[in-house]
């Protein structure tokens with residue numbers, strides 16, 4: 001919404017939320033999310049044509065176009081628990097729009113939703129009396145956290161789905177006109193509403209599938225002395241495959257991938273497509289397997305006991321350039337380490353507040369230290385869990401000196417120079433590459 005306000009100075013954009021503290025935070029100097037470049041855009045637009053307001057009913061009344069971007073988490077209860085999307089927030093919004101509208105509106109699905117959700121939205125909105133009419137469009141969001149501003153300013157594509165009726169096409173054109181202010185026309189694609197809804201789920205499933213594919217091969221590399229980076233490079237140079245998203249690591253996190261794949265799995269099962277459901281569910285299973293493997297590797301390499309040992313977690317965010325920790329592999333791995341009675345020191349440049357929130361009530365010793373050097377001092381092991389650029393540039397000589405020996409380094413993102421760290425004295429355990437251990441004479445040459 002900030003980008004729309006920025007690119008369309010003649011449009012007035014108001015953001016509302018049922019959580020008043022979130023609105024207050026958006027109106028303050030400390031924005032509730034960290035996203036590179038967002039603060040600058042907010043500074044340029046807030047109070048001019050971008051507003052954050054608490055009065056949801058009034059804003060529904062006064063605006064012509066409503067983007068519904070509410071959360072759609074995985075259902076935790078009843079039919080479809082653990083798989084299907086929980087649409088309660090979505091449906092509440094539909095009812096709220098119906099109750100408070102005094103004029104016709106375009107309602108846009110921005111949240112990621114199961115295919116055919118627009119139908120439910122329309123059924124509720126069609127209860128409207130008199131001359132009020134609602135046109136529902138699907139405009140899924142493809143931005144990635146960490147590069148959101150860049151992705152929104154130069155999107156690979158903008159997808160707008162609508163009914164192919166006269167009023168559906170008219171509503172679609174209104175939204176096309178907004179994006180056309182800054183997105184080249186060949187990148188604005190239109191489709192029927194169900195294709196748009198499904199495309200978003202499939203896009204995320206394909207991205208996550210690539211991560212699980214390369215991670216599954218990383219397990220094989222570790223058994224065969226092949227190197228996953230070399231394999232990924234050779235495979236990715238085939239233009240039919242492409243080189244992006246082929247970085248092995250401890251797996252994907254974030255609020256979307258797992259939720260959207262499980263949602264896709266649920267849809268396939270619902271329509272009786274068991275084999276298709278099983279295929280996509282395996283993407284999530286490999287992701288969990290990769291995190292278990294990483295944990296088993298830490299335990300096995302450190303002589304099968306972590307009790308009382310200090311382990312420094314470098315990075316808690318689910319990926320670099322965000323403070324978001326939702327579904328971060330770091331949560332699972334930290335819990336597993338604590339279950340082994342390790343003492344944990346967590347360092348992250350942007351995610352410590354969220355990390356503390358994620359670990360509320362957890363048993364064991366956890367400290368939060370922003371400076372990576374202070375965090376690592378006195379530790380037995382380092383575990384790199386987020387691909388923050390700053391970890392590539394750390395002075396590992398200085399860190400090694402401050403640690404308990406033998407010092408272990410588990411690079412869950414394959415981002416540092418393993419040979420250099422091994423030469424400094426570390427026992428180094430990358431993903432999908434032979435370990436560089438001073439305990440194994442055959443690796444010392």
Ligand SMILES: NC(=O)c1ccc[n+]([C@@H]2O[C@H](COP(=O)([O-])OP(=O)(O)OC[C@H]3O[C@@H](n4cnc5c(N)ncnc54)[C@H](O)[C@@H]3O)[C@@H](O)[C@H]2O)c1
Nearest residue numbers: 016017018019069070071072089092093111112141143145
């Ligand atoms: N985070 C991403 O990178 C991303 C990318 C693409 C798509 N999406 C999709 O966008 C949707 C939102 O994701 P998010 O990460 O922003 O979630 P979020 O939980 O951070 O934000 C959702 C917000 O909606 C508010 N809300 C809930 N019900 C409401 C209601 N009835 N009226 C007003 N506000 C209400 C919540 O208070 C919350 O602040 C999801 O469907 C997600 O799959 C997210």
